[in-house]
Amino acid sequence: MxxxxxxxxxxxxxxxxxxxxxxxxxxxxxxxxxxxxxxxxxxxxxxxxxxxxxxxxxxxxxxxxxxxxxxxxxxxxxxxxxxxxxxxxxxxxxxxxxxxxxxxxxxxxxxxxxxxxxxxxxxxxxxxRWGSLYDALYGTNAIPEDGGRERRRSYNPQRGAAVIAWVRTFLNDAVPLRGTGWTAARGFSVKGGALTVALERGTTRLARPEQFAGYRGDAAAPTEILLRNNGLGIRIVIDAGSTIGRDDPAHVSDVLLESAVxxxxxxxxxxxxxxxxxxxxxxxxxxxxxxxxxxxxxxxxxxxxxxxxxxxAEFRAPDGTPFxxxxxxxxxxxxxxxxxxxxxxxxxxxxxxxxxxxxxxxxxxxxxxxxxxxxxxxxxxxxxxxxxxxxxxxxxxxxxxxxxxxxxxxxxxxxxxxxxxxxxxxxxxxxxxxxxxxxxxxxxx
CATH class of the missing domain: 3.20.20.360 (Malate synthase, domain 3)
Structure with missing residues (x-):
């Protein structure tokens, strides 16, 4: 033409x-x-x-x-x-x-x-842009398949526990808590623009408070927490009704990492x-x-x-402003x-x-x-x-x-x-x- x-x-x-x-x-x-x-x-x-x-x-x-x-x-x-x-x-x-x-x-x-x-x-x-760290660890050889941690057709709780333990260690390194580790977390809330982490006794906060970048849901009981490390996001998903979340002490059902930016x-x-x-x-x-x-x-x-x-994804900044x-x-x-x-x-x-x-x-x-x-x-x-x-x-x-x-x-x-x-x-x-x-x-x- x-x-x-x-x-x-x-x-x-x-x-x-x-x-x-x-x-x-x-x-x-x-x-x-x-x-x-x-x-x-x-x-x-x-x-x-x-x-x-x-x-x-x-x-x-x-x-x-x-x-x-x-x-x-x-x-x-x-x-x-x-x-x-x-x-x-x-x-x-x-x-x-x-x-x-x-x-x-x-x-x-x-x-x-x-x-x-x-x-x-x-x-x-x-x-x-975002990928499940739980899925990535569970489905690859990053977690060894020995000692009962092998991948099966159905969910293997022992392998799942190894994944969760690995992720808690990662969180301790990337976004540490004051005075304790992430395995001690029992719940989350946002108060005064800061992330408060409930423990079995008392509460704690992030060692670097500026790493808290936002949340979803109600400030008193958020469904998701957004953290940042080296400019990249970490999303902690909280769902007590999910298979993983209901057995987790803090009801964390997944952790998403900012991946292909x-x-x-x-x-x-x-x-x-x-x-x-x-x-x-x-x-x-x-x-x-x-x-x-x-x-x-x-x-x-x-x-x-x-x-x-x-x-x-609709989030709120620490001060409650939507973004x-x-x-x-x-x-x-x-x-x-x-x-x-x-x-x-x-x-x-x-x-x-x-x-x-x-x-x-x-x-x-x-x-x-x-x-x-x-x-x-x-x-x-x-x-x-x-x-x-x-x-x-x-x-x-x-x-x-x-x-x-x-x-x-x-x-x-x-x-x-x-x-x-x-x-x-x-x-x-x-x-x-x-x-x-x-x-x-x-x-x-």
Missing amino acids: KRAELAVAEILADFVEREALPGTGIEAAAFWDAFAAIVRDLAPRNRELLAARDRMQEQIDDWHRANGAPSDRDAYRGFLREIGYIVDEGPEFRVGTSGVDPEIADVSGPQLVVPLSNARFALNAANA TAIMDCEDSVAAVDAEDKVLVYRNWLGLMKGDLAEEVAKGGRTFERRLNPE GLRAQALMLVRNVGHLMTSPAIRDAEGREVPEGIMDAMLTGLCALHDVGRNGRRANSPLGSVYVVKPKMHGPDEVGFAVETLARVEAALGMAPLTLKIGIMDEERRTTVNLRECIRAAKDRL
């Missing part, structure tokens, strides 16, 4: 115009005109960068044929500088990126990578998506994640159910590198469009449903889109990616520097020039 100067596969054009554009305030004609202009201006630069890769590689191959393995490191380094493989380092600089969500700026935590072509995997990763939704390494049908599947799933309506029917254990994104606790990982999107092209869109001369440019424009368009004027701000409350960019060779290619993102922002009406970039240090020309690669992206790194 003809769209501006581009020839676009019908399935992709339909997706853009019927699914991705509605709600963004962008007209289809304006979108395709802007996209065509980006392709017209940047696709030749993309090809030039790839030609430079080939030229350098030929020069390096010729050098090795003539000289063998390098024995004089300084001479070899001089050769690499001469051909532009290694560039001179500039003066000191500072990274100036702003608007970065705490999951990236402040918190060190696990990250998942999943193929964006698989809606179930994508939903599982997005919902992996970020997740990379992958258009590249973990997925094979090049033609129009594959690309639309990837983009549609990303759109569903950004709009919050992605759903997948799942069959498990003889039953069928619909999997969706987990909603925020929503994030239930989803912060999602990044990995675009493809500069090398690949896709037959899904062809330029005015009939050449396949660079897939990296296409990914930037279309994943950016989908992300407007989160960060745009009418966006949900559910993935990034600070209004950023996190693009992971792989397989770049040196600072020129990083600079080209930065320019591409700036052009996409302008085309989509995004605020400048909305599209952040993660530089994957996986190519040697990037590794030996990493400082200058970072400089090229210093305001959106």
Whole structure:
């Protein structure tokens, strides 16, 4: 289908115009005109960068044929500088990126990578923000299967007791109580903005009171306690009616840990998506994640159910102020590198469009449903889109990616520097020039 100067596969054009554009305030004609202009201006630069890769590689191959393995490191380094493989380092600089969500700026935590072509995997990763420590210990070899602690088809109380003992030790280390351990706890309440822990005789509090971050339910008898350690959350679930909780002295039925705080939704390494049908599947799933309506029917254990994104959990701060606790990982999107092209869109001369440019424009368009004027701000409350960019060779290619993102922002009406970039240090020309690669992206790194 003809769209501006581009020839676009019908399935992709339909997706853009019927699914991705509605709600963004962008007209289809304006979108395709802007996209065509980006392709017209940047696709030749993309090809030039790839030609430079080939030229350098030929020069390096010729050098090795003539000289063998390098024995004089300084001479070899001089050769690499001469051909532009290694560039001179500039003066000191500072990274100036702003608007970065705490999951990236402040918190060190696990990250998942999943193929964006698989809606179930994508939903599982997005919902992996919180995980049951009880389940993780019970179902793995972290707890030895000896002395009656083996896993069975039905619940093994002896193994369960070992799990609970392990978790109490963990709590003693991570969020210690004053003067006693967590095995002594008999109940919980919130008084004067502080967590009070009932003991068999008397009460105690946290050794570090600032670790108490919130609760659910009634302050006098909360159903859940939120604690924090090193920026990550620990949720103590209290349920006297559950199988585990009714036998627990404090009625603790589970302990949840903040797990995958970020997740990379992958258009590249973990997925094979090049033609129009594959690309639309990837983009549609990303759109569903950004709009919050992605759903997948799942069959498990003889039953069928619909999997969706987990909603925020309603908590109260220590002073009783209500707030929503994030239930989803912060999602990044990995675009493809500069090398690949896709037959899904062809330029005015009939050449396949660079897939990296296409990914930037279309994943950016989908992300407007989160960060745009009418966006949900559910993935990034600070209004950023996190693009992971792989397989770049040196600072020129990083600079080209930065320019591409700036052009996409302008085309989509995004605020400048909305599209952040993660530089994957996986190519040697990037590794030996990493400082200058970072400089090229210093305001959106």
